[in-house]
Structure formats: C-alpha cells, structure tokens
Amino acid sequence: MSGLAERTGPVAVRRRTVVSAGVPLAVYEQGDAHRTTVLLVHGYPDTHRVWDDVADELARDHHVVRYDVRGAGASGRPQRRADYRLPLLAGDLFAVVDAVSPGEAVHVVAHDWGSIQSWEAVTEPGSGERIASYTSLSGPCLDHVALWIRHRLARPTPRHVGQLLTQAAHSWYITAFHLPALAPAAWRLGLADRWGGVLRRIEGVTPRPGHPQSTLADDAVRGITLYRANMLPRLARPRQRPTDVPVQLITLTKDHYVSPALSEGLERWAPRLWRRTVPATHWSALLEKGTTVARMVREFTGHLDGEPAAPGLDRAGRGEAEHRPFAGKLAVVTGAGSGIGRATALAFAERGADVAVCDLDLEAAERTVELARLLGANARAWRVDVSDGAAVDTFATEVAAGLGVPDIVVNNAGIGHSGTFLDTTEKEWKRVLDVNLWGVIHGCRAFGTLMRERGEGGHIVNLASAAAYLPSKVLAAYATSKAGVFMLSDCLRAELAPSGIGVSAICPGIVNTNITRTTTFSGLSDSEQDARRKRVSGLYAKRNYPPEKVAEQILRAVSGNKAVVPVTFEAKAARFVGRLSPGLLRLAARVNAG
Structure with missing residues (x-):
C-alpha cells in the first residue's frame, strides 16, 4: 500500500x-x-x-x-x-x-x-x-x-x-x-x-x-x-x-x-x-x-x-582519538612564527591536530609549519597582518576552503609597548590597539562566524596578559589593549556558549619570547630604545619561563573550557591580590617598571 x-x-x-x-x-x-x-x-x-x-x-x-x-x-x-x-x-x-x-x-x-x-x-x-x-x-x-x-x-x-x-x-x-x-x-x-x-x-x-x-x-x-x-x-x-x-x-x-x-x-x-x-x-x-x-x-x-x-x-577518520587528544581537530594560531604562537602550534600538532598558522614574517611561519609536519600534522602557513580586518577575513576564508572550518582558534599575535599615558603618542596608541586589540577582534569575528555557522562547536583562545588586570603607569597602551582582550573574551564567551563554542583569556606574566626584542618605548631615542630592549630582554631571560609552558596551559584551557588562565607565578599572584585588595595593586602601579 x-x-x-x-x-x-x-x-x-x-x-x-x-x-x-x-x-x-x-x-x-x-x-x-x-x-x-x-x-x-x-x-x-x-x-x-x-x-x-x-x-x-x-x-x-x-x-x-x-x-x-x-x-x-x-x-x-x-x-x-x-x-x-x-x-x-x-x-x-x-x-x-x-x-x-x-x-x-x-x-x-x-x-x-x-x-x-x-x-x-x-x-x-x-x-x-x-x-x-x-x-x-x-x-x-x-x-x-x-x-x-x-x-x-x-x-x-x-x-x-x-x-x-x-x-x-x-x-x-x-x-x-x-x-x-x-x-x-x-x-x-x-x-x-x-x-x-x-x-x-x-x-x-x-x-x-x-x-x-x-x-x-x-x-x-x-x-x-x-x-x-x-x-x-x-x-x-x-x-x-x-x-x-x-x-x-x-x-x-x-x-x-x-x-x-x-x-x-x-x-x-x-x-x-x-x-x-x-x-x-x-x-x-x-x-x-x-x-x-x-x-x-x-x-x-x-x-x-x-x-x-x-x-x-x-x-x-584518522583515529587515534584516545592517544592524541586533539586528533581530528584543526587549530588556527596567529603570530605563530615564534614564541608562544609557535610553541602552541607545535603543541597542538604533537597531540594530533592539523594547524593553520599566520605571521607577518612568512618565512618564520613556514618554519613553524615544517616543524609541525615533522610531528605528523597537516600544516599550512599564511602571511597576515592581523590589524587589517580584510586580510584576516581573507585568511579565514582560505583556511575554511583549504582545510575546513577550524575547531580551535588562538589569537596570539601581539606587540609590546612601554610608556606613560602622556608620553605615548597617538600613533603609538593606534599601533598597539590595532594589533593587540583589533587583531583579536578581527580573528574572533572572522573565525567565530564560521564556527557558529558550522554548528559543531569549538574553542577560541585570546592571548591577554597579566597586564590586563595589573595596572602600571608605564604600560598605559599595552595594558589597556590587553584589558580590552580580557573583557572581550568574557563577553564573547557568553555570546557563543549556546553554540557550544568556548572562549578563554590566557594571561601570561613574564615569558621569555621575542616580544621583548621588538618592544617599543615612548619618549626614547633609537639608541635609548635599543639599550632598554637589551635590559628588558635580559630580565626576561633570567626569569626563563619558556613559551612551551604557556602553550601547555592553552591546551588545558581548551580541554577544560576554562574562562581565564593566569600563567606564571606573578600573573597568578596579581590575580589573587587584585581580588583580595585592588587598592594595593593601584598603589603598586605608581612604581616605574622596566
């Protein structure tokens, strides 16, 4: 019938x-x-x-x-x-x-x-x-x-x-x-x-x-x-x-x-x-x-x-899910040519994920890809200026077309800058905010849209800093950009939760990466800036906290869907003191640093 x-x-x-x-x-x-x-x-x-x-x-x-x-x-x-x-x-x-x-x-x-x-x-x-x-x-x-x-x-x-x-x-x-x-x-x-x-x-x-x-x-x-x-x-x-x-x-x-x-x-x-x-x-x-x-x-x-x-x-279909926790996943990492970005890309690759990386320095990004492939990952590199929204949109479109919509996005690219508010020029403010804050905004929007439309969930990781909640009179622009990333992450976490997409803010303290060797300083001549960079780089080297440890915390944040992850002792201590006695942090902010 x-x-x-x-x-x-x-x-x-x-x-x-x-x-x-x-x-x-x-x-x-x-x-x-x-x-x-x-x-x-x-x-x-x-x-x-x-x-x-x-x-x-x-x-x-x-x-x-x-x-x-x-x-x-x-x-x-x-x-x-x-x-x-x-x-x-x-x-x-x-x-x-x-x-x-x-x-x-x-x-x-x-x-x-x-x-x-x-x-x-x-x-x-x-x-x-x-x-x-x-x-x-x-x-x-x-x-x-x-x-x-x-x-x-x-x-x-x-x-x-x-x-x-x-x-x-x-x-x-x-x-x-x-x-x-x-x-x-x-x-x-x-x-x-x-x-x-x-x-x-x-x-x-x-x-x-x-x-x-x-x-x-x-x-x-x-x-x-x-x-x-x-x-x-x-x-x-x-x-x-x-x-x-x-x-x-x-x-x-x-x-x-x-x-x-x-x-x-x-x-x-x-x-x-x-x-x-x-x-x-x-x-x-x-x-x-x-x-x-x-x-x-x-x-x-x-x-x-x-x-x-x-x-x-x-x-x-590649299997190994029980032995490699990120098998079958695709991770995108910005600023992956060195430091925390490279360490994070390689950590995901080692645990079974494919990786798509970008950096302003394409040669450095391609070196990260070579290392990821040695770990068995399918990996590709792009040259991207994250401060350029159109460029990030193109990057996201090309990743999705070639490798698929990512499961994990790590907005890591950033620059360092030191200077008091009155000494920091408008040009310096724009440069810091364009990369550190707008770069994260562009990455979250471009990839977050794709992830939500796909409907399979995922995770976005935004690199903030202990400076996001640790005020300093000589980090006005940098701390402001990272505080923006910190709050953006919380807002986005609430918005994307119904779609099964987690969002984490990672807040490192003093980590030995290349950022100290490219940091700029307000109000100093070129020779004075070089001298200051060498001194700060030396201090960070003595602290000797490697980027690989930050990468491990990023992977744990993704696995555990953690909202905020302070990394290093000083970052955790500042987070604790900020909750216990905010006035004490404000008082400490008056001290010169660097």
Whole structure:
C-alpha cells in the first residue's frame, strides 16, 4: 500500500506499508528514488517525525526513507515482550531496506534506540551487502556496552570508576523502566502531556508540528518493552559484534543520557570509524541542529560514494582519538612564527591536530609549519597582518576552503609597548590597539562566524596578559589593549556558549619570547630604545619561563573550557591580590617598571 501521506517540508512525503515478521511498518519516503538512499531510524519515545528537519534537508539530493519502528506511530503494535527483541528489530530494518532499495545498499542513520537496534543490523555478518554506511547518534551497541563495562570492572582505575559512575547517573531511567507499573503510570498520568515542556526546559528544544506526536503516551508505554526485552539479557550475555561497515559516530557533547566515554575503544568493533562531535543535547541534535547533522551525513555518504572527503570528515577518520587528544581537530594560531604562537602550534600538532598558522614574517611561519609536519600534522602557513580586518577575513576564508572550518582558534599575535599615558603618542596608541586589540577582534569575528555557522562547536583562545588586570603607569597602551582582550573574551564567551563554542583569556606574566626584542618605548631615542630592549630582554631571560609552558596551559584551557588562565607565578599572584585588595595593586602601579 502506498500513496501521498503528508508534507513536512518542501519535499512531499510518500507513504507505504512494509510487513516484517507479520508486523506492518509505516514507511515514509521523500526525494528522488533513483538517488542514493538514506534510511533514518528513530528512537524512544519518538516516531519518524523526529527526523523532519534532517529528512527535508537531505531530500534535496537523496532518496530519504523513514519508518515508525514496531510499536510506535502508525506501525503495528505487538503485544508480547519477545516481539521487541533486537533480532526482530534488525529484521524490520532489513525488510524496509529490501522494499525501498532492492539490490542496492543504503546509508543508515539512527538515533537513540533506533541506533541501538541499527547496531544489531550493522553487526550482522554480511550486512555490508545491504548497508553502505552507518551514522550513529546517542545509541551504542548493547554488546559493546556490556564488554565496555566488564573491561572497566576488571581494571577499576579511578578514571574507569568515574566513567562507570557517570554513565550510571546518565542511565537512571533504565532502572525506572524495569520497575513494575511505575514508568507506564508516569506517562499515562501526565508526563506525555508535559513532554513538550520537558524538552523545552531540559533539552533546549522548541516543540513543533508532529513532535511530540499525538500518539506519544501509547508509544512511550509500549516502547518501555524495548528496554525490558533487551537490556538485561544483552548486558548479562554480550556477544562479539564487529562490523566492516563504515561507521560515522556523532557524539553529542551535551547528551544527558549517553556519555562520550561509552564510545572508547569502538575502533575494536568498527575499524572503519569516523568520529565527529556536535554540541547538542540528546534531542536538540535533531530538532534544533538538523541541518548540521544532515551536512555530516551528506559529507559521509558523498565520500563513500566516491567524492573527495570534506576536510572535517577527513580528519574525523584518522583515529587515534584516545592517544592524541586533539586528533581530528584543526587549530588556527596567529603570530605563530615564534614564541608562544609557535610553541602552541607545535603543541597542538604533537597531540594530533592539523594547524593553520599566520605571521607577518612568512618565512618564520613556514618554519613553524615544517616543524609541525615533522610531528605528523597537516600544516599550512599564511602571511597576515592581523590589524587589517580584510586580510584576516581573507585568511579565514582560505583556511575554511583549504582545510575546513577550524575547531580551535588562538589569537596570539601581539606587540609590546612601554610608556606613560602622556608620553605615548597617538600613533603609538593606534599601533598597539590595532594589533593587540583589533587583531583579536578581527580573528574572533572572522573565525567565530564560521564556527557558529558550522554548528559543531569549538574553542577560541585570546592571548591577554597579566597586564590586563595589573595596572602600571608605564604600560598605559599595552595594558589597556590587553584589558580590552580580557573583557572581550568574557563577553564573547557568553555570546557563543549556546553554540557550544568556548572562549578563554590566557594571561601570561613574564615569558621569555621575542616580544621583548621588538618592544617599543615612548619618549626614547633609537639608541635609548635599543639599550632598554637589551635590559628588558635580559630580565626576561633570567626569569626563563619558556613559551612551551604557556602553550601547555592553552591546551588545558581548551580541554577544560576554562574562562581565564593566569600563567606564571606573578600573573597568578596579581590575580589573587587584585581580588583580595585592588587598592594595593593601584598603589603598586605608581612604581616605574622596566
């Protein structure tokens, strides 16, 4: 049976019925049936309508198929618990595949319980003949989970215990689903009516037509049988379930139910694995970020069908995520020809990231690239004056076109200047602010816009200074520029947080870099400036705090999403004193420095 069933977006939806093991399944199709087929499998307690945004986007150039799983929506409703076992659910998927794409393998994309049951199909021997690829969101293979738990119980390190406790807290509802009458009563007595509000408050999604569905209460109550029929038996008796099907794992970093740790070691079971992340909650990935998920699916299916891999997808398939924490990431570093910039670029490269660097001195930037390549990174260099907004925009566009939108941006380029306010000329003020403040503004705007539009989150690091909160009468322009960077970072952090983009302000103290050898001084002759530079450089050299230590703090700031990171003892001490006794810092500011 088939016909025109509904319209959820710009592409008409056609409905047919496919029977699997005696159960009628409501199947919905969009797009040209002669194009590559993508099969979308929903989870609990949803229906096919949870995929509306993703399906409408993919239907522009794919044949998109969805179906209500057994017990949900318009599909048949078996009464026995045994009728919800994983082998039958996998059989449903294969029945739909055979009906909508006979003779040609399809690309499967699944979420939540849809992902769990799709793993059952994907790990069946010979599944590659009917499944061309598998994209999984928030639903691991139960056999893999059981073996993951056993491995951690066998080696109960503090990290493993923490992972087990975290996932146990995420999985509280599974226990509730196994208690007699409790969960069904909750759905019947009001939870179904309030589900839209729950999604809005906890998941950050806006209810829309078709979701939550009108059949939610019945779907949710019947769907509990999925857990009761499969969870305990599979966890108690796990099987070895490898697959040769290419797998794209999309980890949702804000998921309240599935922790990222569950996917550790997945390469053992799925050696052809691409790892990607989306800063989304369990349901917002589909209901709010559907275009991002659709783009990832399109890149994956296109590549497997013979197209060149998009830069982000290419990095996602390199593996080594557990051993190199920034594997699969792209880091942009400005002012990377020496000092903190070079050290940071190399630190990211050593930990698996690709790097795009720029500097006014192109030869120095290219030397950084050579060193990064020796560490195994894909790296490129540009000559960029960060004070020129148009030049930074061009730099961002070229990076995105050649390497992809970056995951991490480090706005490091800066210059030093010393002088009292009245001695600092307007030209000197402009030079310092153009590089130190406007350079950061340009970098944040150019790359921040790209990162937000991509929808995969990321991190921006801005190099401020202890001078941002440590006033000095002889650092008027420099301290003002860094204070601007400090406050800009806090403002931007608040703005970009909903997009999953973190922002950190790094505040070094006295660090032995080239900046002291290029610092300018107000009111001094050329010879006096040279003498002052040598003296200051000597003091910084004696302090001997290397830029590599600052780079390590930058990487920790990105990993831990830290807002403010003072670096060096004096920077931390000034931050503490500034909070404890601001007047003391103001008094100290009257002392000449340098």
